[in-house]
């Protein structure tokens with residue numbers, strides 16, 4: 086596999102960075118956007134013009150003190166001792182510069198890969214920036230939407246001109262690899278995808294890999310997935326251990342399941358030569374000693390076993406949420422959700438979101454995701470009691 090060279094962009098950049106939120110973080114009434122096309126398939130890639138989607142908006146902007154958080158997809162549970170202790174112990178080593186070697190070895194062992202195929206990052210988010218910067222020579226970057234907006238934001242910030250492939254709501258946001266143009270030499274796809282919660286079959290995603298292309302699969306939420314039949318066989322559609330696919334880079338995060346968003350720890354998995362190029366554009370000592378201690382702990386067999394149990398509980402809680410939402414006629418759950426959040430279609434969702442806030446619940450607006458619009462909301466999976474309170478509030482607002 087020869088990844089794109091690091092030459093200057095062959096096409097002029099759009100110059101369009103993330104646009105400020107039209108509504109601001111204050112969450113005033115959602116600006117109107119024509120929702121007629123929201124979620125519709127487009128025949129080919131859609132040029133990503135500066136079309137008003139606020140790529141820099143994230144769920145934490147929905148939070149206010151006292152609100153029940155259904156907007157951010159980070160799990161909040163007491164930190165287990167096997168994780169807390171090494172993080173706290175790392176505080177005694179803060180005078181020394183970080184040494185990523187032990188954590189890199191632990192992550193490599195977790196995925197049964199050589200250490201040279203691992204790069205630890207300050208969260209998955211840093212991985213997108215490294216990819217965008219190291220692969221400036223890519224001629225046709227394509228982002229499959231709706232998905233987490235930081236990959237496109239990082240590409241644009243690095244001067245790339247980005248094409249979008251927008252998956253169709255009426256098709257359950259299913260990935261059709263033939264929609265991705267053959268000449269795309271840098272492709273970003275999420276699996277499972279935020280915000281749709283759709284988990285694409287591993288072989289469908291793998292079909293996007295080919296010589297001359299870097300395929301970036303964002304698996305930040307892979308550790309939340311279980312096999313549909315509940316069979317315990319690990320993360321069912323992950324490509325993290327696949328070394329046979331040309332140009333495959335898998336992006337992973339430890340911040341979601343382990344509640345470490347503030348610590349910043351994630352990693353990239355890929356061919357050694359590509360990982361070396363990504364490392365070359367990473368700032369020195371980008372990952373702190375406590376974050377490295379967390380990575381070592383979270384890559385351990387104890388952590389992986391615990392993750393499986395958490396994923397099983399999320400699946401049960403998600404089934405409850407989906408069932409309860411099914412009792413509300415105007416609400417339609419998108420696709421087949423497989424992660425720690427659910428995307429819903431609800432006419433007037435922008436208004437409902439504000440009404441939910443009045444009743445003490447923060448949910449994630451959907452209109453900042455390319456491919457969605459003002460009739461979409463993303464709701465985090467929480468325990469059944471919280472879900473029941475949320476559904477009661479929603480039913481009250483909808484008067485059903």
Ligand SMILES: Cc1ncc(COP(=O)(O)O)c(C=O)c1O
Nearest residue numbers: 208209210233279305338340351
């Ligand atoms: C799909 C997806 N990928 C990556 C990230 C970034 O994760 P991290 O906290 O590891 O930077 C997020 C954060 O919300 C996300 O939703």
